[in-house]
Amino acid sequence: MVIIKVTQKPSTILFPVPTVLVTTQMGEGEPNIITIAWTGIMNSVPPTVYIGVQPIRYSHGKIKESGEYVINIPSVEQAKSVDYCGMVSGRDVNKFEETGLTAVPSTHVKPPLIKECPVNIECKVKQVISLGSHDIFIAEVLAVHYDENVLDENGRPDIGKIKPYGFCMGEYRSISDKLGTFGYSNKG
């Protein structure tokens, strides 16, 4: 089969990427939620992650000033709320009230965990890099929380129970089929 490559202009065409709900809070102010797709792992020891946030976002100032955020990994059940939190601003609405999502206290930082999200990652900002459209908040992971019912008998997160999904060029897509396990190509 002949494959002809079509070259297009440079763009952020990488998929799937996760969509996460990032919670922010400054002092005793109201907590807010922002949907973020520009996020990922940067380092293993110490565990380090990042989020890319545009300076015009309401959440941006809160993260910059507090130096804290929580990444809440949604399951497919929260997909509509994730989209909604990316459509409206905390300047105008209380997203916890509008979505019915529940804020529960974190253990190490001020921004709350989202109870309905099966995985919650508490983060402390270590470095900010301005790249142009987005500021990259590089943060150390201080604690990770799991819903008890998404852990298997060995205490490992069960992806089949967490039911995460991916964001592909503007579409939310499930990632339900298991293709293999780490190292499966090199057995025997």
Ligand SMILES: Cc1cc2nc3c(=O)[nH]c(=O)nc-3n(C[C@H](O)[C@H](O)[C@H](O)COP(=O)(O)O)c2cc1C
């Ligand atoms: C699927 C999705 C992914 C998004 N990813 C990002 C992102 O990575 N960075 C960003 O700055 N905004 C992103 N946004 C836009 C913000 O979530 C949106 O502007 C939100 O309303 C900002 O909320 P805030 O004003 O309360 O901070 C995304 C929106 C959606 C729907």
